[in-house]
Amino acid sequence: MTTTVCDLENGIITADTRWSAIFPLNDGNELILYCDDTTFDKICIVGKAALLTAGDGTLIAKWKEWWMNDRNPTTRPITDNALGENAVNLAIVDLVNNDVIFDAGQKNALFCLQTNVIKAFAAGSGGIHAASHLLNTGCAISAVKEASKEDYYTGSEVKFLNFDTTQNNLEPATYDYGKIVNGLIKRGRVMTKQANTPTDVGLKVQDHPLYSDMKKALKTGQAIASAPVPGLSRFKWTNDTEKKFTEAMDRVAELT
Template identity: 30%
Template structure:
């Protein structure tokens, strides 16, 4: 449930703000939970998609300003695009769904975003289009403009965590039934309203509460393993970002 775009010419990174869990015939999602898919460190911007727990580890590690790569989190379960905000250069990317004409697209709505961007050359509009055509993309469009540094990222005093996202899904998550929600006018309802009378949703809610189920921003890249070459290249890039090399 996600769409990420980086438009290199415009210096614009954009994402949706939807997180979800899939369980049996159900997908349950929450929008605007304030756990960003973009993470800034100095003049570098990281754009993530994939498994929430993996992204959480990376965001926490980045914020620690690591002195070396000895505690670098595992790579699998996510896609990432790393951008130098001074030059708009992509320093590193892995597991992107579509790369064309200096633009990068990832997530379930990537094809819709790429089609829109090809015509309109607007990363913000591309996410809005994906929201209209992909159930798995939604919420406020988040952005970071490298040229002006303007952004609408949530900047809390305390870190927003996946635990908070899990709680938000249990409190106000919206339920989709995969077997029936085929049209563009979905009869979606909230998890708390349905779980009382549905054993499968009760089970889902309980596993969310105890952490057995973790939210995701699904993308194709989260199901394949990183190569040793990719890991080595990312480590070299991070060495420059954090000043190891």
């Protein structure tokens, strides 16, 4: 439930701020509870390296804690959820050399056929819409905004990070998953795909008849807030993935 864009050509990373939880209904439809101002960003900077995340909020919180404090590849957090499926999409970017030094999970890449170089990528549920817009306009910020018009799980508020200057509008870095839960419970809104369009804002969560049930499910962990990526569970970490990850973290150590 997200859109992230990494434009290597122009040196900028952008991401929406939406975190969501899904509540299935008996009629086969789903309630979408979302919040766009949890203060839990999907971009996290350490030195001149950036970690881009999407997926299961509880697992991403552990990854951000590790990224901000430890960064030892031998103690990296898990990426599988309780079902044993991969639930974290990652990218690590070298902000000095405009280089993606690690990638785990599905991305929509913009590839230059003349130079055989990836110029940019977009990820998340709105990734395909963002990639299309980026290809036509070259603007990573408006690409996320445009994706929000087509994707229920992408918000219109955009966070950015400039490679050269590290100028950004990110919130103070946090790995407190409770901020996401509190945002959903206190400032969240609810909509359904059947009754709403992606640009609708929905109903205040407190005004929804199932508010108490949704609040309890989030508080007890029965419902997980996330920013999922299509096909995320199909990605598998291999020995080659681990090797590339270790090499990437050696680079990160040089950048911090």
